[in-house]
Amino acid sequence: MTTASPSAAPSAAPPARSATATRGWSGRAPNPMVVALVLVAAFLFLFPVVMFVVGAFRTAAPGLPGSWSVRGFVDAYTSPTMWPTLRNSVVLSTSVLIIATSAGLFFAWVVARTTTPLRRLVTPMMVLVFAIPPLFFALSWSMLANDPAGMINKAWMALGGGGAIINVQSWYGLIGTSAMKATAAAYLLLLGPVMAIDRALEEASLMSGAGRLRTLVRVSVPSLGPALTGPMILGFVVGIGMLDMPLVLGLPAGIRVFPTEIYNYIANSTPAKYAQANALGLLLIAIVVVLVLVQRRVLSGRSFATVVGKSYRADPADIGWRKYPCAAAILAFGALALILPLAQLVVGSLQPYFGVYGRWTLANYQTVWYDPASFSAFQRTIVVGVLSGLVASGFAFAAAYVARAHRTPLARAPMGFTWLLWGVPGVTLGLAMVWAYLSVPGLRSLYATVWIVAIALIVLVTPIAARLGEGSIAQLGAELEESARVAGAGSVRTFLDIVLRLVLPTFLLSWFVTGVLAAGNLDVPILMSSPNNRTVPLMIYELYSNSSLAEAAALFCILLGVIAAGGIIISIVSMAIRRKEVRTAWARSSSRA
Amino acid sequence: MGEIVIKGLTKRYGPVTAVEDLDLDVESAEFVTLLGPSGCGKTTTLRCIAGLEKPDAGEIVIDGRTVVSAEKGIFVPPEKRDVGMVFQSYALWPHMSVFANVAYPLRMRRVPRREVRPSVMEALGTVGLADYAGRPATMLSGGQQQRVALARALVARPRVLLFDEPLSNLDARLRANMRTELRSLRTRIQATSVYVTHDQVEALTLSDRIVVMSEGRAHQTGRPQEIYVRPRTRFVADFLGFDNVFDGRVVGVRDGWYDIELKIGTPAKRGDAGPVIAAPARTEPPLEVGAAVWLAVRSSGLSPAYPDGSPVGGKGGGANGRRAITGAVVARMYLGEDVEYAVDVDGHRLIVRDRADPGDPGDPGDPQKDDLQFAEGSEMRIEIDPRRTAVFERTSQPSGVADPDSLTLTR
Numbered sequence A: 001m002t003t004a005s006p007s008a009a010p011s012a013a014p015p016a017r018s019a020t021a022t023r024g025w026s027g028r029a030p031n032p033m034v035v036a037l038v039l040v041a042a043f044l045f046l047f048p049v050v051m052f053v054v055g056a057f058r059t060a061a062p063g064l065p066g067s068w069s070v071r072g073f074v075d076a077y078t079s080p081t082m083w084p085t086l087r088n089s090v091v092l093s094t095s096v097l098i099i100a101t102s103a104g105l106f107f108a109w110v111v112a113r114t115t116t117p118l119r120r121l122v123t124p125m126m127v128l129v130f131a132i133p134p135l136f137f138a139l140s141w142s143m144l145a146n147d148p149a150g151m152i153n154k155a156w157m158a159l160g161g162g163g164a165i166i167n168v169q170s171w172y173g174l175i176g177t178s179a180m181k182a183t184a185a186a187y188l189l190l191l192g193p194v195m196a197i198d199r200a201l202e203e204a205s206l207m208s209g210a211g212r213l214r215t216l217v218r219v220s221v222p223s224l225g226p227a228l229t230g231p232m233i234l235g236f237v238v239g240i241g242m243l244d245m246p247l248v249l250g251l252p253a254g255i256r257v258f259p260t261e262i263y264n265y266i267a268n269s270t271p272a273k274y275a276q277a278n279a280l281g282l283l284l285i286a287i288v289v290v291l292v293l294v295q296r297r298v299l300s301g302r303s304f305a306t307v308v309g310k311s312y313r314a315d316p317a318d319i320g321w322r323k324y325p326c327a328a329a330i331l332a333f334g335a336l337a338l339i340l341p342l343a344q345l346v347v348g349s350l351q352p353y354f355g356v357y358g359r360w361t362l363a364n365y366q367t368v369w370y371d372p373a374s375f376s377a378f379q380r381t382i383v384v385g386v387l388s389g390l391v392a393s394g395f396a397f398a399a400a401y402v403a404r405a406h407r408t409p410l411a412r413a414p415m416g417f418t419w420l421l422w423g424v425p426g427v428t429l430g431l432a433m434v435w436a437y438l439s440v441p442g443l444r445s446l447y448a449t450v451w452i453v454a455i456a457l458i459v460l461v462t463p464i465a466a467r468l469g470e471g472s473i474a475q476l477g478a479e480l481e482e483s484a485r486v487a488g489a490g491s492v493r494t495f496l497d498i499v500l501r502l503v504l505p506t507f508l509l510s511w512f513v514t515g516v517l518a519a520g521n522l523d524v525p526i527l528m529s530s531p532n533n534r535t536v537p538l539m540i541y542e543l544y545s546n547s548s549l550a551e552a553a554a555l556f557c558i559l560l561g562v563i564a565a566g567g568i569i570i571s572i573v574s575m576a577i578r579r580k581e582v583r584t585a586w587a588r589s590s591s592r593a
Numbered sequence B: 001m002g003e004i005v006i007k008g009l010t011k012r013y014g015p016v017t018a019v020e021d022l023d024l025d026v027e028s029a030e031f032v033t034l035l036g037p038s039g040c041g042k043t044t045t046l047r048c049i050a051g052l053e054k055p056d057a058g059e060i061v062i063d064g065r066t067v068v069s070a071e072k073g074i075f076v077p078p079e080k081r082d083v084g085m086v087f088q089s090y091a092l093w094p095h096m097s098v099f100a101n102v103a104y105p106l107r108m109r110r111v112p113r114r115e116v117r118p119s120v121m122e123a124l125g126t127v128g129l130a131d132y133a134g135r136p137a138t139m140l141s142g143g144q145q146q147r148v149a150l151a152r153a154l155v156a157r158p159r160v161l162l163f164d165e166p167l168s169n170l171d172a173r174l175r176a177n178m179r180t181e182l183r184s185l186r187t188r189i190q191a192t193s194v195y196v197t198h199d200q201v202e203a204l205t206l207s208d209r210i211v212v213m214s215e216g217r218a219h220q221t222g223r224p225q226e227i228y229v230r231p232r233t234r235f236v237a238d239f240l241g242f243d244n245v246f247d248g249r250v251v252g253v254r255d256g257w258y259d260i261e262l263k264i265g266t267p268a269k270r271g272d273a274g275p276v277i278a279a280p281a282r283t284e285p286p287l288e289v290g291a292a293v294w295l296a297v298r299s300s301g302l303s304p305a306y307p308d309g310s311p312v313g314g315k316g317g318g319a320n321g322r323r324a325i326t327g328a329v330v331a332r333m334y335l336g337e338d339v340e341y342a343v344d345v346d347g348h349r350l351i352v353r354d355r356a357d358p359g360d361p362g363d364p365g366d367p368q369k370d371d372l373q374f375a376e377g378s379e380m381r382i383e384i385d386p387r388r389t390a391v392f393e394r395t396s397q398p399s400g401v402a403d404p405d406s407l408t409l410t411r
């Protein structure tokens, strides 16, 4: 806010000056903080995308002299693998979308509206599945179903079955594990809207003679309307942009998708075919951006009739015997997504060599512990996770706050940029960062350091932090701040005393979630790898590629332990904050009594 | 101390002009209410005084200090204006206790710790919540939250108190109680107050002066009785419950009174075009014979009488041939204390309000018997009380009235 103290204002200003003063007044000279934020946002989000587009038309690698050309497009789009790749990507995305949205909706409905046993486990379970790196599912499932060393096949054969019973390095495995991961996101997006479905709508349908199931299909689900587009688009975006699952589960079965093709152009061609990779990446970005724009359009055009804040009754209904199949579904999901993979990783990490049962050893942990490379990878990963989560959340919450406080198009721009990158695949983002930072002389020194990885991960997770920030800032009534201003607090003081304090719990959550997503990400660092900036997921993938599965499992178990420790720290801090509040309130009331 | 002078205040939001060229002087310790329909710019005016909005033109002076002037480029931020404000949503900070909420303005003013506690407890005592100091602010009922918000506005003894519809979130009963409390409070704390409401009862009971606003402009400023009895514009009359409006013409001017010939009803004298009604001549400027006017009358200013001229109910005066018109009852509504009739007179709908006849308390009565004096369809003679009328020069467009029908029918 531009402020002028009375003494600073010339009481008898010459006409020319007062004219400019008036113009500046009504024109609202932009706030320096807003401008700074916009510049940072443009540098972080816009610049890489622009360089990425530019790179698609260059003949040389980033930072090297070359000339303009459309060769990359021609090569990439006329390559004989292009059409199978497109088909595979669409099949994968569509399947993930359908499965994840229906499963997410199903679990949300079970939790919000029924008395199914175990329903209280679902949300913690989904948060875990959402936060745990996708590489975890890829790696552990490829181990579980390994023929003949995986636990499942071992158990099958112990029961007398001949040969392997499942093979996850196939379409089913790829779709299944990807959908599991996306289900968690869909569930978390849908739980709120499902809880907020107006009971009156359903009751009216029941009164008019429709059965429960018909009511569910005809009234409850349609009344979610626009809220369903979120998880659907997310499912598609996850399916089309994910690299790690296809790399581990798809490629061995010959299933190529866009992200693996992009990766191949860079990692497995000499010299790396940057223009081709960029040309394919552009298509991905275009698809994602169009989908996000369509969704925003849909959301702004229709009101969330079901999600307004008016009071609603959502008492869960007893659905009779049907609740037991529902409970079984919860158990099955928990087993497939968490328990079996985790058990396999732990078991695998304790085996001297993957698949050797009956002789347990800590050798893998010792190897990791005494290996300086993995030790520094852990250091790096923790720094990257903590830092990326903090910066991304700080930026996102500041941008959300500024957008609301200033309400000008300029102030809204940073939030708009985060929407631009919402769902942009990690591989393309990694590639874009390489282009952006290698093209600028001063920034080139960042290449091959851990900092470029950290910056890229910040860019990757900021959109997620932004959604959380947007939500929690929007919940703050503007009058809460205005009353602080009128009470005598300046704008900074108001921000610290009121805004920051009230969003702190969500901020901590955002920090943790985005930190874990950053630390566990493989797609981004894989394109920037150099010996000095490898993070743990990259090491795990390398161990996996070299068939050192037991060691990879040990590394993963330690990573999960570190993440769990982070989670415990964050919970303790959150609890301490809440406790302090209660204690001060209690102390005051007792001192008065 | 604490007087407010507003000159030429204008605030636009894009194409919408929320407040237009508003002038207002509030004297020290005066209680002024901004009254008007939704969207007329009351909140915007208040927020400009508080410093939460920057006006596009005009200036505001509080206590001799210019706090905002668009022309001179002066803007004093809200925290430096020394005002207290009660927000419509209360805006209590949910992470603080009641005590901490009320103490906040004192902390921001760097009041020494020793003095904070007694001041906060005094403010909480004023609103009757001294026992609740230790509660989290969220664990209070709506009325209690409202009072905490009030205590927080009062605690630092600001020169100016601003209220934005502070009672609108309360239920009718609590609202009446809080109105009484506010009234007794305002005599105790001598702060200059600006109060925003669209409820005329609140405005009439609390204010020293009322400003009736519409579409960003002040239509009339005056003491409550003045506004209530002598609205200066058709809009003010409509808003304050003059629910019958007749088209008419001035046919005579006698000292202090106009004779107004109505377009509806049957003339009492041969040669007249319609019934002639006397009405106080308060228009500014005075009207000449022949001027086209509106005659506005409260529903309570119309009394029903039987067609033969005999009076009905509690308030009927003597039959006055020159003032009466006749129509047919088309609907009636029992309101407990009163009865309201919709009467059709030559195709115009009039609303007539009469005291309900409670009947003979000793008589057990026939439960089926209709105690209301006029059945639907029966003929009613309506007498107009000249003292409850207001006259306005007729313009093509009633200024400030978007839809006169809706205003006439809602009260």
Ligand SMILES: Nc1ncnc2c1ncn2[C@@H]1O[C@H](COP(=O)(O)OP(=O)(O)OP(=O)(O)O)[C@@H](O)[C@H]1O
Pocket: B013, B016, B017, B018, B019, B036, B037, B038, B039, B040, B041, B042, B043, B044, B045, B198
């Ligand atoms: N932030 C804003 N942006 C755009 N228009 C606004 C904004 N605030 C108010 N307005 C418009 O300005 C006009 C006056 O609004 P204001 O809030 O002052 O009305 P009000 O008299 O307080 O109404 P109510 O009784 O409903 O609270 C309205 O037309 C409103 O739509």
Ligand SMILES: [Mg+2]
Pocket: B042, B043, B044
């Ligand atoms: Mg208002």
